[in-house]
Amino acid sequence: MSTEPATTEPDEPGGRADRAPDAGAPEAEGTPDDHGTPPATAPTTDDGNPGVTESGDAEGAEGTTGATGGPEDVADAAADAETGADAPDLSEAQAELAAQKLERERIERRKAEKKGPITAGAKLSGTAADLLAAVRAVEGGQKPSATVFAEPEPAPRRPAPEPVRRPQPVAAPVAAAPSGETVGSVRAVLTEGGAPQTLAPQVAETLGEGAGDLLREDPWQLLRVPGVRPEQADGFARALLGAECGPDDERRGRAVTVWLLEQAAVAGHTALEVPALTAALAQRAVPDPDEAVQSAVAEGEALIFQDALDDAPAVSAATDAEDDEEERERPVRVLVGLERYALAEESLADGLARIVNSLPKDDTADWASAAGSAPRPAAELIRAVAGHGLVLHTGGEAARAEPAALVAAARALGLRAWAATHSTDGRRRFAALLDAAGTGGAAPADANTPADAGESGSPVVTVGGLLAGVEGPGRDGEGAFALDLLVVLDAPQLDVETAAVLAESLPDGARLVLSGDPGVLWSAGPGRVFADLLAARACPQVSSRTPDPGPLGELVSGIGIGELNQVEAPGKEVVIVPVRDAGEAVHRTVQLVVDSVPRAFGIPAAQVQVITPGHGGAAGTRALNAALKERLNPGPGRFGGFDPGDRVVHSPVPGRATPGRVVRADAEGLHLECAEGAVVVPKERVETAVRHGWALTAHQAVGHRWPAAVVVLPGDAGAALSRPWVYTAFSRAERHLSVVHGVEQTLPRAVAEVPPKPRTTRLPALLKAQVPTAG
CATH class of the missing domain: 3.40.50.300 (P-loop containing nucleotide triphosphate hydrolases)
Known part of the structure; x- marks a missing residue:
């Protein structure tokens, strides 16, 4: 097996020896934006789930992925290329929650009559029984009893770095903008509570007409705005309410409950089991989590569901016939979810x-x-x-x-x-x-x-x-x-x-x-529809026996079953490039894209795609894009950080990423040339809907393929790796794959042992109730 040796020649001025890599600070929990839209409070990883933080330039010894290769041209060019600039590691803006409003409205109109919770005939006890009683009380018109339950802007180090995203989502266009009077009233309340006035249009759009009065009456409604966190809403509420503000406020518990359900949707869940939700509420200093859930249900802001469990253990036989009938009732799991996804x-x-x-x-x-x-x-x-x-x-x-x-x-x-x-x-x-x-x-x-x-x-x-x-x-x-x-x-x-x-x-x-x-x-959005249907077996399933050809196909097929195999690559289809740290990863990535791959394989730099686990960090998309822009299309970034000729990715809605190229900018906005044709992005949308596109995350790259791909795995990326991530990233290449490898044995371990993070959904249970062949 051959790998590309690290260069030992001294770096030129401005290379990695001159650069102090930024250390990625752990970011607040949430889920990263992997689709070109910046989530507000998430670590910048690419697994579609919350809770992974990102470190800076962790050292990584040389290692291989098990694939072979190593063209002489790649090795010979190692000392000739320059590195790009490092980019700051910032938290990303929340974006997954801005879904397609027109589609959602159509669903809601058709399902308007289904506003009550789904009941089941199972015998419940404890909290589950109390929750069911609370729901029935709400259905009867009664309110159930209470016994149930900012970062500084960094200075750019290079011309035209990747523009820093503020914590604003990419939202779908709305029918009508809020009135100036509404925005003005919201701005007054925000000022009184010490919140940024720049949030006023977004708050008015989210809460609608009368938003100012609603916000004054219930300051925690600020949590409905994507990007706002509970601690920020708490500070706003304290400024408005003074001594009346407390952690046991019913309004706070209700708002935090809804916020947690929204965060769960960002991570892919369509609902949460009650124990998981109450545990998360307790972590958010809600004194009585059960009461908070009950309050959200009573106000119609959340729904309760009961799904039968097929894999529950069998119960012992009862001597009394009545007891036997009760024990034979199938147990259920109790879930709480938002009406939208329900x-x-x-x-x-x-x-x-x-x-x-x-x-x-x-x-x-x-x-x-x-x-x-x-x-x-x-x-x-x-x-x-x-x-x-x-x-x-x-x-x-x-x-x-x-x-x-x-x-x-x-x-x-x-x-x-x-x-x-x-x-x-x-x-x-x-x-x-x-x-x-x-x-x-x-x-x-x-x-x-x-x-x-x-x-x-x-x-x-x-x-x-x-x-x-x-x-x-x-x-x-x-x-x-x-x-x-x-x-x-x-x-x-x-x-x-x-x-x-x-x-x-x-x-x-x-x-x-x-x-x-x-x-x-x-x-990118909540649910796992295809996987749920495969698991439910509600219809015929045809598994293809046609393998992907060549060394790349063999490598990817092995990853699919949890094996990172060595493959014979006589045409240098797979090349391993060992690196020691994130700074060297940027250096070698630029070298591969600009010089080595085009020279060795005849693939233009414009057809080489870089894929990395996240947006932030010393070798994230921002750092890599800044370095690649400096080499491939340097410029001052006059148009929101972009110049004509820049390679970009356009995300009109969350979950959809379309590669393109900047043509020009004028009063209408930023003009892009994308595969589907000319696109004009309004000036106010450029910051949230357009990113540089020389380097993407795996989620942004899914659905696309390129003649060559360079997958960057710096030492601090280990926690973000899983089998689906590696499978997706490696399978984006058609002819050549270079792996900039600095994660040692973390890569084969991720392929063998780290499956996709589970998502809580209700589709299999719903199908089994409606399709006789399910299961």
């Missing part, structure tokens, strides 16, 4: 059950002939779709040829078949597969194919474009998609709200295929 999860379960049960029995399409003429790997998928409304398909990049063959076969049968991908790059790649499968981008004569359907008129769209109505077949008179078959690629990226809207938008009798690689990172 309605979305219930809507998704309803929609999937309808899809499963509405398949017409008199289907005249000749699916048997289509399966017989299809390639063998795709035939099984076609047969499954022929007899079922909902089908799951799993596999890697090469396996996407199978759903492509399915779409081609369905369109040849005269069906209105469409495919939707997570990204524009995924749409391009899948369209190429359809061309290879023989569709040529042509739709059947009776299909509704608008001019802006997909790339080159092919039946491939993005999920975002399909839901927005700017791509795809359009909708029929009842508001449903005008299609017979929808294949959703990159299915693990579906959060519960997006999946609910997709399921609700399918007409009766239409088929839905969810296809994706189960090894990649889960969705």
Whole structure:
């Protein structure tokens, strides 16, 4: 096995010997922004879960990932490249909570009648029974008894560093801005309470008309604003209420309960079990957590659910018949969640059950002939779709040829078949597969194919474009998609709200295929839809046997089963670059992107993507982007830190990251050239919606692939690594992968022992209640 030796030549002025790397300070709990939108209070890691802090330049001895390689050109160029600037390590702004409002409103309108908690017939006792009694009291119109339950701006060290994000979310556009009178009243209250006046528009937008009076009456309503933390709201309340303010205030307990549920949603949970929620409330100095939960339920700010437990231990037989009947009742778990995600999860379960049960029995399409003429790997998928409304398909990049063959076969049968991908790059790649499968981008004569359907008129769209109505077949008179078959690629990226809207938008009798690689990172938003459906076994599952080719495919396949194998790489497809610390990691990364990879493999720097675990730290995206900008496109950053020619990533909504390039800036805003076309980002949105894009996190990179990828693993990144993160990052490369490796044995240990962090969801239980075949 060969690895690239570290350079021993002296550094040039301005190189890493001149630089004092910034140490990353631990940040407040929350979850990091991995999708181009800055969460307010999270450590800058890329695992989609809270609680991981980031250290600075921890030393890391040389190590390897188990892959082989090491071209001479990479080694020879080690001493010739310069390093980029270090960037400060700052806390990130909270962004995951700003979801797609239009989609959520549609779900809420349909589910408006489901405002009460879900009851069950199980026999409860203790806190669970008290909670159920509290809910029933609320339903009866009674209020239950109380027995239940700022950082300094750092000076830039280089021209045009990555702009520092303030703790503001990237929010979806709203129908109407708050009135000037409302903003003025909020500003007055904020000033009185010692809070920044700059929060006034955001508070007014969040709380609506009358926000000033509401905030004065209940200062803890400030916690509803993304980015505000309990200790900040406490200080604001003390300034307004004086001696009346105390930790046992019912308003505080209720607000902190809702805040914790929102933080859980950022981490991917759609609900929390009561013991976990009350423990978190106790950590936040809420004297009576049970009462705080009860108050939130009584005011309609949270809902209680009871889900039956299938894996509970058996109970002993009772001698008395009545006791035996009571003991045979299935135990349940009691959860608390926000209405927004509860309605979305219930809507998704309803929609999937309808899809499963509405398949017409008199289907005249000749699916048997289509399966017989299809390639063998795709035939099984076609047969499954022929007899079922909902089908799951799993596999890697090469396996996407199978759903492509399915779409081609369905369109040849005269069906209105469409495919939707997570990204524009995924749409391009899948369209190429359809061309290879023989569709040529042509739709059947009776299909509704608008001019802006997909790339080159092919039946491939993005999920975002399909839901927005700017791509795809359009909708029929009842508001449903005008299609017979929808294949959703990159299915693990579906959060519960997006999946609910997709399921609700399918007409009766239409088929839905969810296809994706189960090894990649889960969705940015709450839920784990694809994993929940695989676990529930509510429909047929087709697992592809088509492996990804070459040394890269072999390496990634091993990671998927928890093994970091050595692979033979005769074409230097995999190269290990050992580093000692984060400063050297930046130095070697710039060298690889600017010189070594283009010279050794003929891949331009513009097609080399850097992937690192987080935004902050001495080798995070900010530091790497500043260094790469200095070498590839130096400039003063006149337009909010950006210059024409800068490589960027645009995040119009949380969870969606689109690579692009800056064209110019004017009074309209920042003009970008992205894969889907020209984009103009308003000036007030640039800071929160645009980042430099030479270096991305794995969550930002998911759904995209590049000819070459450089994965940076500095010594302080060990805590952020997991098997899904490594699998996602390593599988972004098509031809060449360089691993800047400084985490010693942490990498193989993460691949072997660190699975994705669990998420609490209700979808499997809801499906089992509605789909007879579930389980």
